[in-house]
Amino acid sequence: MYTRDQKLIAEAYFQIIRGSFLTEEMVGSLQGMEQLKAQLRQAHAGNYTAYIHFLKQNAGNAQFHTLLNSGQGQSDFVTYQESSVTVQSCIPTQNEIDVNKSLVYPLTVPEAFKNCFNNNIIINKAPILVYPLGPKNYIMDGHHRWSQVYAINPQATMAATLCKPAAKIQPIEMLKAIQTAIAATTQNVPVAEVKGTNLLNTDVNQLQRFIQETLTDSVLAVCQQMNFGNDKASVATKIIQNINLMRKTNQPIAGAPKRDVMPQTDVAGAMDKLKSITPTGKVDCIQPVAPV
Secondary structure, three states, rough: OOHHHHHHHHHHHHHHHOOOOOHHHHHHHHHHHHHHHHHHHHHHHOOHHHHHHHHHOOOOOOOHHHHHHOOOOOHHHHEEEEEEHHHEEEEEEOOOOEEHHHHHHHHHOOOHHHOOOOEOOOEEEEEEEEEEEOOOEEEEEEOHHHHHHHOOOOOEEEEEEEEOOOOOOHHHHHHHHHHHHHHOOOOOOOOOOOOEOOOOOHEEEEHHHOOOOOOOOHHHHHHHOOOOOHHHHHHHHHHHHHHHHHHOOOOOOOOOOOHHHOOOOOOHHHHHHHHHHHHHHHOOOOOOOOOO
C-alpha cells in the first residue's frame, strides 16, 4: 500500500516523463524529498550520535521512509555470514559496558559460567554481530555477551554473524549503515542505556567487591571443580585479570559513542529484517544517498 506522498512522487515522475505540468502539490512533495535528502547527507557526514538522533526524529516520516528505501543496488549491499570469532579479536565500538548486564548472569547461574568454556559460544540464542575489517572484528551488537565471555575465558571463541558491505568502510560508518537499515525496515531506531557501573573503567577494588558479593555458592562450586579458584576472592582476582587484559588489548574505537545510540538488532525482529533486505541493495544505508 503506497502512502499519499509516495503516490504524489510517482505521479510527478511520470508527469515529467510525459512533459506535462506538475501540480503545486507535486512540486511541494518533490521539494520536500530534496530537502530531506540534503538533511540526510549533512547529518550522515557529521557526528555519529547526532546522526542517530536525526534518524530517530524522522524514522516515522513517510517521505523519509521512502528516501531510505531508495537504495542504489550494489553500493548498498550488506551481506551476512554465520561464523565464529575469538573474543580477543573483537573490538568494542561503544564506550560503555554495564557491569550488571555483563557479569551477573555467569556469576549467579552455574550453566552460564560453564558455557563460557564451550566451543563457539552462543548466549541467549543470538550470535554477536561483528564487522570484520583486517585482523579485527568490530562489535556492532552484543557487547555485553562478548564481555561476559571475555571476563571468564579470554581464550574463547563465540558464534558470530559477520556483516560485510560491498566496499570497506570504517567501523563507525558500518554502525551508521546498520542503524539506517533498521530505521528503513522498522520505521524505528530502538536504543538502550547503561544504568549500572561501566566495566571498561570501574575501579578495580569496587569491581573485586562486586564480584565477591555477586558470586553464588553454586557457581563457586563450579569454579572449584574447574580449578578456576578456591574461594570467592581468588575467583574475583582471576576475573579481574581477564578484565584488565580486555581493557589493555581490546580498547574501544576512537570516538566510540555511548550505548544509548547503539544498534539493538534483537528488537522488533530487526536482525531478521536486516538479513532479508540489506543484501538486496534496496535500502540506502551507505552514503551517498540515492538521487530523488
